[in-house]
Amino acid sequence: MIRDAIDNKIIELVKKNENISNSEISKILGIPEVEIAERIENFSDIRSKIILVDDEIDMLLPLKISLEAENYLVLGASNGFEAIELAKTNIPDLILLDVMMPEMDGYEVCGRLKKDPVTRNIPVIMLTAKDAVREKVKGLDIGADDYVTKPFNLNELKARIKSVLRRYRDQ
Amino acid sequence: MRIRSELIIFFLVISVLPLSAVVYISYNYSEGAIRDSVRATLSGATENTGNAIENWMDARKDDIRVISQSNIALESPKEQFKDYIKIFENEHQGVYREFYMLDPSGNITFSDIDRTGNEGQKSYFHEALKGNIYVSDVSLSESSDTPEIIITGPVRRNGETVGVLAARVSLENLYRIIEKIDIGKSGEVFVVNQDGDIIFHKNRSRILKENVYNNFAVKEVTYEKNGINEYVNYKGEKVLGSYYWLPLYRWGLIAEKNIDEAYVGVLILGKVMIAISLFAVMGVVFLALVISGNITRPIKSLEEGALGLLCGNFKPIPVTSVNEIGRLTEIFNSTASELLETRKKLEAKIERADKDLEKKNKELTSANEELKKLDELKSDFLSLVSHELKTPLSSMRISAEHLESEENIDNATRKELLSIIIRNIDRQTRLINDILDLSKIEAGKTELQLENVGIREIAGTSFENIKQIANKKNISIILDIPDNLSSVMADREKLIIVLNNLFENALKFTPGGGSITLCAAEDSKGIEVSMKDTGIGIEKEKLEKIFDKFYQVDSSSRRKTGGCGLGLSISSGIIRAHDSVIHVESEPGKGSTFSFKLKKG
Numbered sequence: 001m002i003r004d005a006i007d008n009k010i011i012e013l014v015k016k017n018e019n020i021s022n023s024e025i026s027k028i029l030g031i032p033e034v035e036i037a038e039r040i041e042n043f044s045d046i047r048s049k050i051i052l053v054d055d056e057i058d059m060l061l062p063l064k065i066s067l068e069a070e071n072y073l074v075l076g077a078s079n080g081f082e083a084i085e086l087a088k089t090n091i092p093d094l095i096l097l098d099v100m101m102p103e104m105d106g107y108e109v110c111g112r113l114k115k116d117p118v119t120r121n122i123p124v125i126m127l128t129a130k131d132a133v134r135e136k137v138k139g140l141d142i143g144a145d146d147y148v149t150k151p152f153n154l155n156e157l158k159a160r161i162k163s164v165l166r167r168y169r170d171q
Numbered sequence: 172m173r174i175r176s177e178l179i180i181f182f183l184v185i186s187v188l189p190l191s192a193v194v195y196i197s198y199n200y201s202e203g204a205i206r207d208s209v210r211a212t213l214s215g216a217t218e219n220t221g222n223a224i225e226n227w228m229d230a231r232k233d234d235i236r237v238i239s240q241s242n243i244a245l246e247s248p249k250e251q252f253k254d255y256i257k258i259f260e261n262e263h264q265g266v267y268r269e270f271y272m273l274d275p276s277g278n279i280t281f282s283d284i285d286r287t288g289n290e291g292q293k294s295y296f297h298e299a300l301k302g303n304i305y306v307s308d309v310s311l312s313e314s315s316d317t318p319e320i321i322i323t324g325p326v327r328r329n330g331e332t333v334g335v336l337a338a339r340v341s342l343e344n345l346y347r348i349i350e351k352i353d354i355g356k357s358g359e360v361f362v363v364n365q366d367g368d369i370i371f372h373k374n375r376s377r378i379l380k381e382n383v384y385n386n387f388a389v390k391e392v393t394y395e396k397n398g399i400n401e402y403v404n405y406k407g408e409k410v411l412g413s414y415y416w417l418p419l420y421r422w423g424l425i426a427e428k429n430i431d432e433a434y435v436g437v438l439i440l441g442k443v444m445i446a447i448s449l450f451a452v453m454g455v456v457f458l459a460l461v462i463s464g465n466i467t468r469p470i471k472s473l474e475e476g477a478l479g480l481l482c483g484n485f486k487p488i489p490v491t492s493v494n495e496i497g498r499l500t501e502i503f504n505s506t507a508s509e510l511l512e513t514r515k516k517l518e519a520k521i522e523r524a525d526k527d528l529e530k531k532n533k534e535l536t537s538a539n540e541e542l543k544k545l546d547e548l549k550s551d552f553l554s555l556v557s558h559e560l561k562t563p564l565s566s567m568r569i570s571a572e573h574l575e576s577e578e579n580i581d582n583a584t585r586k587e588l589l590s591i592i593i594r595n596i597d598r599q600t601r602l603i604n605d606i607l608d609l610s611k612i613e614a615g616k617t618e619l620q621l622e623n624v625g626i627r628e629i630a631g632t633s634f635e636n637i638k639q640i641a642n643k644k645n646i647s648i649i650l651d652i653p654d655n656l657s658s659v660m661a662d663r664e665k666l667i668i669v670l671n672n673l674f675e676n677a678l679k680f681t682p683g684g685g686s687i688t689l690c691a692a693e694d695s696k697g698i699e700v701s702m703k704d705t706g707i708g709i710e711k712e713k714l715e716k717i718f719d720k721f722y723q724v725d726s727s728s729r730r731k732t733g734g735c736g737l738g739l740s741i742s743s744g745i746i747r748a749h750d751s752v753i754h755v756e757s758e759p760g761k762g763s764t765f766s767f768k769l770k771k772g
Contacts, residue, residue, distance in 0.1 A: 056562050058591050058598075062570040065584055069577055100558045129561035130554055151565035154572040 047073040053083040054098040080104030087119045099128035114143035123164045178463035186455040198444045205436040214399040214413040216352045221415035221424045223348045239324035239336035256283045268339040299323030299335040309370040318342045318378050355432040363423045388412040392423030469496040563595035605737045612744030619662040623772035626691045627652045633670035649688040658772035665745045672738035673702045681706035701766035708759035718743040
């Protein structure tokens with residue numbers, strides 16, 4: 001759960017005056033009231049946010065269902081560009097990244113995320129059908145935090161997600 | 172050592188040794204002869220001069236004898252005698268300086284120069300008084316300091332000596348005699364008395380002033396010897412000296428000549444000999460050079476030719492002689508040209524081999540690249556296949572696991588998960604079928620169920636299969652098939668697969684708003700089926716590969732357009748099984764046309 005400057009300002013205002021209304025905050029910060037409401041709702045959502053990237057809708061859907069059932073907030077992206085955009089605007093706690101995608105593959109997405117100072121600290125778990133050792137090494141070299149080979153055991157994936165999140169939270 | 176130098180040395184040795192022997196011997200002979208001749212000449216001249224001096228002196232003695240014994244001296248009056256003497260002196264032109272008479276006591280009774288005095292003590296007076304004609308020693312005249320002698324003779328009357336006639340005789344005339352001896356520039360001629368005093372010398376100042384008894388010739392001559400010899404004279408100079416004793420007057424005549432001047436002939440001879448020798452040596456060297464040049468030139472050009480052959484720029488050597496060397500040169504020339512010929516052939520062979528090698532290398536390189544591409548293709552294919560196979564499996568597994576583990580799933584979610592599972596089972600099935608079909612086709616095991624098939628019917632079936640997708644993408648499908656078209660002999664199911672695949676491909680690559688036209692046309696040989704789209708087209712260089720299995724024109728489009736690159740391979744295999752081929756024509760940006768021809772039923 002990462003907060004930006006605006007979030008922090010909202011929190012400060014609420015701390016000063018517990019009864020402040022959304023419209024008052026909107027006036028002070030010059031931001032639409034709707035966004036203030038959304039941000040305040042986000043503060044109360046303490047679930048970990050995961051961005052799930054896969055070009056196969058049939059992978060995206062069941063994973064999203066399973067992870068939401070585990071009480072994660074899951075955002076789906078069906079290609080690399082969308083994934084990077086989503087990661088920059090939402091700053092998730094974790095990214096699950098499919099390797100084999102058209103136009104921009106998972107390695108490139110991961111590389112770009114790890115070069116950008118805004119997204120560099122987001123942990124990345126790669127998902128792929130390729131299970132050759134050199135493919136794993138390539139992913140880890142680029143900066144991926146873990147690697148899961150398709151078809152994977154759902155419980156294993158969940159365990160890895162938890163482990164990575166815990167590791168990052170502790171840091 | 173070079174042949175030329177060897178030859179020159181050889182010629183010099185065989186010519187110069189005898190030459191120098193001859194020169195040496197003849198020089199020695201000639202030198203002896205010249206020396207003998209020089210000595211003979213000098214001693215002859217000395218002797219002649221000595222004789223001349225003696226003759227001259229004898230003549231003077233005779234003059235005195237005649238005058239003293241004539242009556243003139245005794246009888247004539249003094250004046251008459253005086254006139255007579257004057258005439259006599261004039262006749263002898265300065266030989267006589269004075270005539271005078273002495274009485275037995277030594278008193279001068281008569282003098283043509285009117286001198287008086289007594290000379291009774293003089294030996295010449297006493298000797299004449301004894302009745303002899305006497306010649307005195309040389310003395311210097313008081314008046315002119317020149318050498319003179321006094322000759323006396325007795326004047327007799329009736330056999331009794333009554334007086335003495337004396338004459339002072341100048342020796343100046345002797346110079347004329349002595350000058351006749353050739354003594355060169357530095358030589359000397361002089362006369363000594365028995366004591367070694369110079370009594371006559373060209374240099375008048377030395378007369379009676381010097382004693383040269385130490386001189387070898389003077390010693391010899393005063394021993395009354397005649398001869399000629401080489402010695403060092405009183406001046407310390409080496410001379411050839413000839414000496415001659417005049418016994419009557421007890422004088423020695425000596426002629427000395429500088430030895431180098433004397434033997435100048437020997438020196439000239441030596442020089443001539445040396446010049447001849449040098450000339451001969453030069454001649455020999457020149458001849459040796461010419462001859463050795465003639466011998467070595469062809470050898471030299473052979474050598475150069477051989478060197479040239481070594482370096483690779485051989486030119487035939489001109490044959491300049493008909494001797495052994497000439498023949499050797501000819502042989503060398505022909506051998507060299509054969510060698511060059513062989514070398515050219517070998518070089519050509521090597522070049523050919525090099526070219527072959529290069530060609531093979533290129534082939535290998537391209538084959539290698541081909542292999543690399545194949546390898547890449549293979550690994551592409553493998554990852555594609557594993558992705559294609561594993562993605563549905565993963566999807567199914569996740570869905571199934573979720574269904575299994577979660578207790579409280581709402582109905583909508585459950586339905587969705589189940590439909591995902593079913594969809595992926597279908598996908599998997601289709602892929603497996605494709606792969607199986609292809610393997611059969613590849614193995615040549617396709618069993619065709621040939622029957623009469625109407626293209627129209629098949630096209631209709633195919634159209635039904637893809638109609639929905641076409642509508643969704645807003646692509647119009649046009650079937651341009653004549654009603655009266657003959658049927659074809661084909662496997663119905665397989666032909667449907669082909670048309671399906673072609674339709675699917677066309678749909679994939681044709682943007683919305685485009686069209687796909689399926690035509691069939693009949694001619695005498697069969698029925699041509701063609702499918703034309705208004706899609707993105709295919710680049711020329713990729714046209715050949717599109718029938719390769721797993722090939723996709725754009726690998727990144729694989730996921731976007733779906734399919735795993737097997738459709739065209741399968742279709743091509745099926746048409747091939749019908750003994751035909753799928754042709755493709757395409758223009759990027761405008762569209763592609765796939766066509767094949769089938770036999771009539």
